Amino acid sequence: MMHPNDPSLRSFVTVDPRSDFPIQNLPYGVFSTASQPSPRIGVAIGEFVLDLAALASAGLLDVPGDVFAQGAINGFMALGLEAWSATRARISEVLRHDNPELRDDAALRARAIIPQRDVTLHLPLQVAGFTDFYSSKQHATNVGALFRDKADPLLPNWLHIPIGYNGRASTVVVSGTAIRRPHGQLKDLGDAGPRFAPSRRLDFELEIGVVIGQASELGERLSEAQAEAMIFGFVLLNDWSARDIQQWEYVPLGPFQGKAFATSISPWIVTREALEPFRVQGPAQEPAPLDYLAQRGANNYDLALQVDLRTPAMAAPATICATNFKYMYWSSVQQLMHHASSGCAMRVGDLLGSGTISGPGPRERGSLLEISSNGAEPLALPGGERRSFLEDGDSVSLRGWCERDGLRIGFGAVEGTVLPAK
Ligand SMILES: O=C(O)/C=C/C(=O)CC(=O)CC(=O)O
Numbered sequence: 001m002m003h004p005n006d007p008s009l010r011s012f013v014t015v016d017p018r019s020d021f022p023i024q025n026l027p028y029g030v031f032s033t034a035s036q037p038s039p040r041i042g043v044a045i046g047e048f049v050l051d052l053a054a055l056a057s058a059g060l061l062d063v064p065g066d067v068f069a070q071g072a073i074n075g076f077m078a079l080g081l082e083a084w085s086a087t088r089a090r091i092s093e094v095l096r097h098d099n100p101e102l103r104d105d106a107a108l109r110a111r112a113i114i115p116q117r118d119v120t121l122h123l124p125l126q127v128a129g130f131t132d133f134y135s136s137k138q139h140a141t142n143v144g145a146l147f148r149d150k151a152d153p154l155l156p157n158w159l160h161i162p163i164g165y166n167g168r169a170s171t172v173v174v175s176g177t178a179i180r181r182p183h184g185q186l187k188d189l190g191d192a193g194p195r196f197a198p199s200r201r202l203d204f205e206l207e208i209g210v211v212i213g214q215a216s217e218l219g220e221r222l223s224e225a226q227a228e229a230m231i232f233g234f235v236l237l238n239d240w241s242a243r244d245i246q247q248w249e250y251v252p253l254g255p256f257q258g259k260a261f262a263t264s265i266s267p268w269i270v271t272r273e274a275l276e277p278f279r280v281q282g283p284a285q286e287p288a289p290l291d292y293l294a295q296r297g298a299n300n301y302d303l304a305l306q307v308d309l310r311t312p313a314m315a316a317p318a319t320i321c322a323t324n325f326k327y328m329y330w331s332s333v334q335q336l337m338h339h340a341s342s343g344c345a346m347r348v349g350d351l352l353g354s355g356t357i358s359g360p361g362p363r364e365r366g367s368l369l370e371i372s373s374n375g376a377e378p379l380a381l382p383g384g385e386r387r388s389f390l391e392d393g394d395s396v397s398l399r400g401w402c403e404r405d406g407l408r409i410g411f412g413a414v415e416g417t418v419l420p421a422k
Pocket residue numbers: 132133134135136139143144147205239255354355356
């Protein structure tokens with residue numbers, strides 16, 4: 001049997017060559033339709049969704065019980081690495097151009113292959129816990145220079161430890177969910193005391209979310225191979241941030257309400273297996289990490305990322321950032337090894353934010369805080385508007401894709417529009 005990543009595979013489902021979702025991708029999502037409103041699991045193929053619950057009930061997939069007739073991918077993830085791989089290979093086989101099983105069964109095809117425009121996409125997983133890291137050296141350098149010391153922007157721990165904080169799983173939302181401008185304690189320089197008011201410095205953060213598909217035991221540390229095998233897949237993630245709330249509240253314990261009001265993720269989980277062909281070596285780590293963080297494998301990915309902003313006055317979105325996941329200093333595997341290093345138990349459905357992804361160039365800054373230098377240099381938009389931070393009605397879209405030799409493994413998008421404070 002051919003490997004599901006083989007670039008020569010073709011499906012009987014027509015897939016545009018520019019699509020994010022060729023047969024080599026097969027990302028998982030949760031969807032519902034007007035005629036069948038109970039959420040279930042599918043994979044994206046071109047402009048369509050393949051209904052895995054329908055395939056399983058027709059006997060075409062060998063999975064236990066109703067693992068795909070669920071409103072979250074957690075039950076399937078709990079089956080583990082071998083099941084992930086075998087199921088993906090089987091889905092690929094069922095979709096192949098030369099396999100008649102589904103192709104020539106018109107009734108099943110009509111039930112199981114649904115145009116994406118006819119479905120509602122839901123949050124694809126039940127988020128067990130949300131942790132957010134701070135692992136882009138360029139981002140940490142940019143922010144350190146703005147908030148602390150231009151000459152020595154990285155804090156002394158940064159090169160030794162993947163810095164992170166425990167965030168809120170309860171406010172992770174799927175793409176398309178509107179984002180209400182939060183209230184919080186604000187205190188401007190020179191104010192005698194804080195006031196409680198809507199944030200005036202609302203920002204996005206361009207991140208990748210890592211979806212953990214296997215649990216670890218309380219008290220158990222993870223090897224590189226163990227951590228790797230627990231990663232089910234990746235999503236686009238926007239860690240909406242209220243910079244004014246954050247700046248007043250986060251000393252000394254870290255972000256709290258300034259990052260608790262919403263985190264948006266893309267509806268499709270791209271599997272780690274689908275990204276295998278795009279693995280690259282990350283930046284050299286100097287000083288060498290402590291042994292428990294040492295990594296032998298190439299654990300970064302050549303994954304292009306883009307941020308589009310559209311204000312209510314703009315006829316079309318403008319691209320305000322184009323960067324790449326490959327720049328990340330600390331890899332997802334190192335983040336996970338560090339997360340479990342105290343014996344912290346990981347759960348099926350844990351979501352790890354990579355941290356804001358910035359690159360070396362001026363167009364590679366993954367937040368408005370960096371793009372506008374904390375408001376000192378507002379961003380000029382086509383049409384003449386300027387932005388230091390987000391205004392009501394602004395829409396932010398993140399996109400991501402891996403591409404080589406005509407093969408494109410894409411993530412789709414995660415979008416959110418800012419609503420006025422209540
Ligand atoms: O360095 C600071 O004072 C603040 C840093 C951040 O706000 C960055 C953050 O939230 C983590 C990240 O997404 O990289």
